[in-house]
Amino acid sequence: MRASQFLISTLKEAPADAEVASHRLMMRAGMIKKLGAGIYTYMPMGLRVIRKVEAIVREEMDRAGAVECTMPVVQPAELWQESGRFEKMGPELLRIKDRHDRDFVVQPTSEEVVTDIARQDLRSYKQLPKNLYQVQTKFRDERRPRFGLMRGREFIMKDAYSFDRDAAGAKKSYEAMAQAYRRIFDRFGLRYRAVAADSGAIGGDLSEEFQVIAATGEDAIVYCPDSEYAANMEKAEALAPSQPRGAATQPMEKVATPGKSTCEQVADLLKVPLTRTVKSLVLATDVVDDKGQPVKTQVWLLLVRGDHDMNEIKVGKVPGLDNGFRFATVPEIEAHFGTKPGYLGPIGLKQPVRIVADREVAVMADWICGANEEGYHLTGVNWGRDVPEPVVADLRNVVAGDLSPDGKGKLAIERGIEVGHIFVLGTKYSKAMDATFLDEDGKPKFFEMGCYGIGITRLPAAAIEQNNDERGIIWPDAIAPFTVVVCPIGMDRSAEVKAAAEKLHDELAAAGVDVMLDDRGERPGAMFADWELIGVPHRVVISDRGLKEGQLEYQHRRDAGATKVPAGEIAAFLKARLAA
Amino acid sequence: MRASQFLISTLKEAPADAEVASHRLMMRAGMIKKLGAGIYTYMPMGLRVIRKVEAIVREEMDRAGAVECTMPVVQPAELWQESGRFEKMGPELLRIKDRHDRDFVVQPTSEEVVTDIARQDLRSYKQLPKNLYQVQTKFRDERRPRFGLMRGREFIMKDAYSFDRDAAGAKKSYEAMAQAYRRIFDRFGLRYRAVAADSGAIGGDLSEEFQVIAATGEDAIVYCPDSEYAANMEKAEALAPSQPRGAATQPMEKVATPGKSTCEQVADLLKVPLTRTVKSLVLATDVVDDKGQPVKTQVWLLLVRGDHDMNEIKVGKVPGLDNGFRFATVPEIEAHFGTKPGYLGPIGLKQPVRIVADREVAVMADWICGANEEGYHLTGVNWGRDVPEPVVADLRNVVAGDLSPDGKGKLAIERGIEVGHIFVLGTKYSKAMDATFLDEDGKPKFFEMGCYGIGITRLPAAAIEQNNDERGIIWPDAIAPFTVVVCPIGMDRSAEVKAAAEKLHDELAAAGVDVMLDDRGERPGAMFADWELIGVPHRVVISDRGLKEGQLEYQHRRDAGATKVPAGEIAAFLKARLAA
CATH class of the missing domain: 3.90.960.10 (YbaK/aminoacyl-tRNA synthetase-associated domain)
Structure with a gap:
């Protein structure tokens, strides 16, 4: 891609309402543009990140045997009345009347629609288990939308729903998703924790949140540095103290x-x-x-x-x-x-x-x-x-230093941003909507369901909260809008620089590297500042002076300085860096 | 892909409200599922077709230099009031009030939002021309939604918007899109015509519709078999008769x-x-x-x-x-x-x-x-x-046999389904919304705009109207949900059949062929009927009897009978067929 063909629109100043780094930096880097409170256009630079997130999620969902469909954004109220959520959900549920004055909602999730599909199309136990997912626009009319994509009103979510014959099957489907989620979050290249979460009215322990670690996270997550234990604050158990009660020594x-x-x-x-x-x-x-x-x-x-x-x-x-x-x-x-x-x-x-x-x-x-x-x-x-x-x-939140519930050490607390949540739904929706299949014994049974979400548009914001500095964003390779940026200095003046830059761009592009050539003719300072703000992880600078010495300059976004690389070796050098 | 892992849900009968072939067949083949009037879930089988359509559209839009973004589905009314369309558009525009009683619309198109982006981000003539596109959910509250995806209320549209310095530039941008659209529709493998259309209030001749030819099409399209002339019925000029008026011979x-x-x-x-x-x-x-x-x-x-x-x-x-x-x-x-x-x-x-x-x-x-x-x-x-x-x-519709306006023969008329439309918008939106850039002379000028749509979810319906028979759909290779289906007979009884089927499936999948292995264990009749209904173009049948002779059976969906192919040659045979 050439910068002149792309839409690059960086800003010196972030808008006043941008309170957190990801919001400020996504606005300044031209990744998103605010259309209304909690409603954003995904600009070309931001959309590239979102598409990479989606692609990784799709690959791993498919690999785990889930099947993709797309449910409508605008959904008739009838199904929501059947499940009871049309009344139960508060003003977060965006309600619409169509031209015939019929009630509709803009989907915040799709349990009702997918359960309706299952009760029509999954008629026999032979068709089970089945896991249907979609990557689709959602809307929640938050009272206080803020933090950019972190707590928007319109957002993209991957939501998956599993259908099983029995609770044991549902647990297996859940475990398959738990594994798929670990692969997904591993691939994003972010530090995260899968933490036990409360499964609410469903009961059981089958609920995990996937939290991206970031000091600015809204959630407190509890873990034991000496063991595998991790839970969110709601869930983490405060053990009874090990010492017995002391004797009374004072009068009341x-x-x-x-x-x-x-x-x-x-x-x-x-x-x-x-x-x-x-x-x-x-x-x-x-x-x-x-x-x-x-x-x-x-x-x-x-x-x-x-x-x-x-x-x-x-x-x-x-x-x-x-x-x-x-x-x-x-x-x-x-x-x-x-x-x-x-x-x-x-x-x-x-x-x-x-x-x-x-x-x-x-x-x-x-x-x-x-x-x-x-x-x-x-x-x-x-x-x-x-x-x-x-x-x-047990009535209280744990605090750092409390004993770990697994008895293997003391608890520590850090902040996280919830980007995924998986849990077993049981028969909550299948019973409410009378969704059954015919089991092997010829009797109708309610589906045992599970539900699995990933905040596709929240993920890039969480990645930025974890990876930024005073100059801007630092993307992990896997979800960077571009993996490599080629910055030629004086491309308009020097035919050698131009030829070398275009050659490197074309070579990398042909090798499948997601490369950007900045051919805008900006001054070096402004050009570097743009790409540091946008956060492209790998940068190659090509200058007349360097070419005279047969050298190009490579710098990772986290490096303090540049590394000189012989011009003939740059492709191999980058390939090694990208594979690492 | 294996059928047991996929969701296949064919129906014997189409619903009573399905009036046209594409609606009937998409419902029966389990490609779409009705959620409400004009609102459909894209089921896994249908979504695969839609994704292939989207991929071709994206590739050609990118190749033509357009840049993808994603604009919100739910849009604040303010911009629509600025352009005047909030008042002008009738009940087709789905209006919403949020929890704070503010007005919103569900996007039917996005001229307002994209013009708002341009006036913020395209500040200099140096950034022009620019073409922004999205592939996104749209909603039009049709009074009479019908024909399935052909005239739905919720649908997916690719909408692109070009911004130029002047009318000459806008014409160039339009021509680039006209070329890209030809490449796109060529790749779909459908018979279509690009026909001149009326450009409405904008004037000029810069408007073309892309019509998929189908006897059931809602639009009459006019063309000259002896020349390149083609126009829609609204546009096609009826020439003045070549003979002069005859003399009066009767009294009044x-x-x-x-x-x-x-x-x-x-x-x-x-x-x-x-x-x-x-x-x-x-x-x-x-x-x-x-x-x-x-x-x-x-x-x-x-x-x-x-x-x-x-x-x-x-x-x-x-x-x-x-x-x-x-x-x-x-x-x-x-x-x-x-x-x-x-x-x-x-x-x-x-x-x-x-x-x-x-x-x-x-x-x-x-x-x-x-x-x-x-x-x-x-x-x-x-x-x-x-x-x-x-x-x-000229007040009337042309009729077949009228002289072609280009003087090269007589007009013929056929039916078409509009799946694409490109036109020059001029300064209609940029003036209404005061969207300007600084031109080379330092003066603000209004953008000259163009607008380019493709009905992503209508396209599969149009393809079916053009390609179906009494047994079902016949997909062109480029947009088939699967290109090849491998149908083993008695896979559960015969280890040889199972091994041969899996080997062929794995070989084709490894070669990048979109192949489906029907491992459901259905009887041959039901299995063949499913795939003929679904319309997979290439089928290979593997049976014990065939294997004994070292033969597999290949049949294209349009072939009257099967062709025996030696088992060892099937991969090469298919490769040749798919390339054709």
Whole structure:
């Protein structure tokens, strides 16, 4: 490709709303162009990256035996009503009325459509297992689209759906995808982790996220440097402490803590470590009648250590809270605790409250909590003596240094960007949509399904978050818009430079290398800055001076300086570099 | 590919709403699946065809110097308001409101977005010419979607847009696309015609449609078997007759034609050829004030020969009708002609009417028209004597046998399916959206644009309309879902058959042939019927009996019977066939 035939449009300044590196750099490098909030045109330079991502994904999906189809972007609401998602999904689901006033949606995913295909076309167990995938435009009407392609509204996703006879088959299909995903992410040339994720209502452990490691990632991912353990923050288990509870050494005392409503403020005031304090969180569950009207409300008090954060996913698995919960209202809190939030605790309650303590809290002695009286806290509180032994559960996010659940070391935490997610769906959609096949015994059975996504347009953004410097992007070879850029200096003045540049370009192109020849006639400084910003990994500079010495200059985007390479050896030199 | 790993889902019966062969056969062959009116999933078998179409289009667009990008499917209304199309386009434009109640559209084309890109990124004449294209999902909310992919609501279109400094450059860009389109359609392996089309408001002759020839086509295309002339029906010029007008031989007489309101009925009644009658069409043009209110209405009478059809595009070019016209209302007709439609003519008008006669009508003598009195016609009417000489224009559709406008023979007419359209847009969008670049003289100039479409998902349907028989589809090699199908008979019983089939499959696949091995274990009849329906062009049958004789059976989808080929020669035999 020649630059003069391509569309190169770099910018000195990133737009003001570009908060993260990938957004800033993709805009500045002319890879994307904003059309509206969270809606971007993939410009030629960016589209080349996306196409390479797609090609790798397709190759590995095909290799894993999945079959590609393309489902419509605009989908009739009927199927979505059948699954219940038309009502359940919030304003993220973009709804449309056509000219006949019929309801449609713009697909955010395609479980409904693919399940509809399966119930029509997969009639016999002989046709199973089957895995259907598409690489297609999706839309989610995010409330706050931001970070460019990282959290856009319109995006490209690869979504795959597997159909199996039974749960064992579904697990095999899932494992095949887990392997395919590892091959895919290996090929991208990025540092990533496959982390265990919560599989939500489905249950079981069959859910993994593929996270590209980047300091700017939105997700905290937990791993054990000494073992294979890795999970996302929602999922990572906080083990019970190995030491038993210490003995009570202090009497329970009420201390004045006027205006100190957080654990941090109380610990500061009392000059004790934050780890001595206990945080109170008040939840509520409603019993509803068959018309959905609440008839009874249960209030819950959850206790985690002052320096810990509650984990809502884990809370949602506590028996009694596993059918949904909400935060209690201030009137509910005042009725049960006799005071307002900031001074709450498990002692001296006005009305019955179910108490659940985090595993860590359950082994604390001489701890500090609210006194259920404004401006006061209790110190020296002890389980058994001052308050009955609690129900105990894992309620909190792990922190670095916690024991690894596999017992093989301590946990570390890093940031990641979720670019893939695989999970077993079970019969959620097949039951909702009555999607069955005839099994060997002649009886209809519900499909056991799995679901496998890759954020095709998010991937380049994640790659940039992981690979950039003050000059711009640094693409891994596999997904670079161009692998090699040939930069001739003074091509318009020197016939030798022109001939050498064109020869090298043509040679590399003929060898299947994705090469760009910058024939725009820009000054060297501007030309180099463009390609460093765009992030082409391999650069060859051809100049009159170099040619006189029979030398070209090679520089990898990560190299501090250039390497002189004899002109006759450059093709072989590059080939070795590209294969590496 | 092995059939057991693919999704093959053929149907015995086509759905009742499938009116044309391509719709019926694509449904029966499991290539598409209906999700809603005019909305289809491209199933694996159909998607393979679409991908081959896309690949050929991309290769030739790239070769012609166009650069690919991808514009959003969901587009903010602002740009569409800027161009005026948000208001002008009817209910075909699918409109959406997002969660913030802002207006969006689902792209039917992307002139607005691409012009917005150009005005931002193409700042200098040095960057021109530039041609940007995309292959992307489009939506047009057709009132009557039908014929499957032929007239769907959601479809895939390749749309390209060229930007030039001046009209001469735009013409060059257009010519480059015209050449690329010829290469593309040649490669598809279909019979097609590039026909001159009307370029609408833009004027000039720079518009061509690419029509796949098929008896079921919706468009009439006009060509001269003795020359290169080809045009669509809207465009094809009807020359003035070469003979002069004959002399008047009859007196004008009023004859009773009670209840006979069409030319056919009158000709029947009077026992004269239909070519002696003249059809009256009444139009109206409104003069509006600066608030858009009509202040004056002009009524027009257009005359074409009884056996001819009026051509609205041509009528729209008659001076005075070229700013828009409408059909006159019945009250307007009664006020001007004193009678109701069915008995109208140019003689004895009540109020001034502007009369335009078709070229053919202008040379008629002793003709018949309505008497402007219910139940009566006039015979023996003659120009000059009974009615003043008219304004003359080309108002009608050509018919087979008309003289070719290039003077090289007579016109023939066949049916076609429009699958491509290229035209010069001029400055229509660049002016509406103030899209300029800095020219060499330092002054801002409007881009001269061109626009080039190919109906990617319509193409397979058109190919089928042209290539099918009672057994199913017959794909040209270039766009067949698979080029070769290997059909082993009794693969489950015979190790020899299995080994031979797998060997041939693997050999062909390794040689880059798109080969399918039917390993489903179907009976021969069902297996052959499936592949004949699906339309794979080349089939090899492997049987125990054949293998004993050292023979395989080859049959092209168009062949009446099979050809025996020695097993050792089959690869070379096929290679020769595929290259042909």
